[in-house]
C-alpha cells in the first residue's frame with residue numbers, strides 16, 4: 001500500500017479551496033490509489049470557517065483521506081508537504097489597481113517562499129493559483145532561491161480547459177476528443193489561446209481543428225476573446241468567480257505533472273521560461289508542455305506565424321511590466 005502524501009491547500013476556507021479539498025481527497029489529483037493527508041491553511045480571521053471545512057471532510061468519510069490539518073500557522077501548514085496548491089491571496093477589489101494587487105501579494109508570497117524552503121519536503125511541487133498567478137510564482141522563486149525553478153508552476157490549465165471546451169462546442173464533439181490547444185503567456189486577458197495546433201477526433205479520424213472549423217475568423221477572433229473573457233462571463237452570471245472549474249483544473253494540472261501526460265498530448269502550464277519561442281527568460285509564462293516522471297518539458301518546434309507572434313509578445317510584455325512592478329517592491 002502507498003504511503004500517504006501530504007498536500008497543502010492555502011486559502012482553503014475560500015471558494016476554490018472548498019471545492020478542491022474534496023476533489024483531492026477523492027483521488028482526482030494524485031490518483032485513486034494514493035492516500036493523502038490534507039494540510040489546509042487560511043488566515044486567522046477565517047479559522048472558524050476553515051474548521052467547518054475540516055468537519056465536513058471528516059463527515060464525508062473519504063477512505064483516501066488519512067488526516068486533515070486546519071491551521072493558520074504557515075510553518076505548520078508547510079511541514080513535510082510534497083504538493084503545495086497556493087490559492088490563498090489578496091483578492092482584487094473593485095477599483096484596485098494592478099500595482100496594488102501585486103504589492104499585497106508580494107508580501108504574502110515572500111513569506112510563503114521562506115515557509116516552503118524551511119518546512120516543505122525537498123522536492124515539493126508548487127502550483128500558484130492565486131492571482132496574479134504568474135507574478136506570484138516569480139516572487140516565490142525570487143524569495144526561495146533553494147527551491148528549484150522546475151518545481152514552481154502557475155495555473156493556466158483552466159484557460160486551457162476552457163479552450164478545449166469552446167472547440168468541442170463549436171465542432172459538436174466530446175471535449176475528451178479535443179486536444180493540444182495552447183494557452184500562451186499570462187493568466188490574464190492578454191493570454192493567447194491558440195487552437196492552431198489542436199486536433200479533434202471525428203468519425204474520419206484525428207483531424208486538425210483548423211481544418212474542421214474552417215473558419216479562420218472564428219479561430220482568430222471569437223474563440224480567442226471568448227476564452228480570454230470567460231472568467232469575466234462567469235463572474236457576471238454567478239456573481240462570484242470561477243471555482244469548481246478552477247479547482248478541477250488545478251487537479252488536472254498536478255495530476256498530469258506527477259503522473260504524466262498521455263502520449264501525443266500536451267497541456268498548458270505556467271513555467272519558468274528558458275527562452276523557448278523567443279519568450280524572455282526569467283518570466284513565468286504559459287507554454288505547451290508534456291510531462292513524464294514528474295518533470296515537465298516545453299514542447300518544441302511548433303510553427304509560430306506573425307499573428308501568434310504578436311499575441312505572444314503582447315502577453316510577455318505585460319509579464320515584464322508585472323515583473324518590474326514586483327521587483328520595485330522587493
Ligand code: NAX
Nearest residue numbers: 011013014015016042043088089129130131133155158246
Ligand atoms: P476567496 O476569496 O474565496 O478565497 C481566498 C482565501 O484565501 C480566503 O479564504 C482568504 O482568507 C485566504 N487567504 C488570503 N490571504 C491568505 C494567506 N496569506 N494565507 C492563506 N490564506 C489566505 O477566493 P477564490 O475564489 O477561492 O480565489 C482564490 C484565488 O484564485 C484568487 O487570487 C483568484 O484570483 C485566483 N484564481 C485563479 C485562477 C487561475 O486560473 N489561476 C482562476 C480562478 C481564480 O480567479
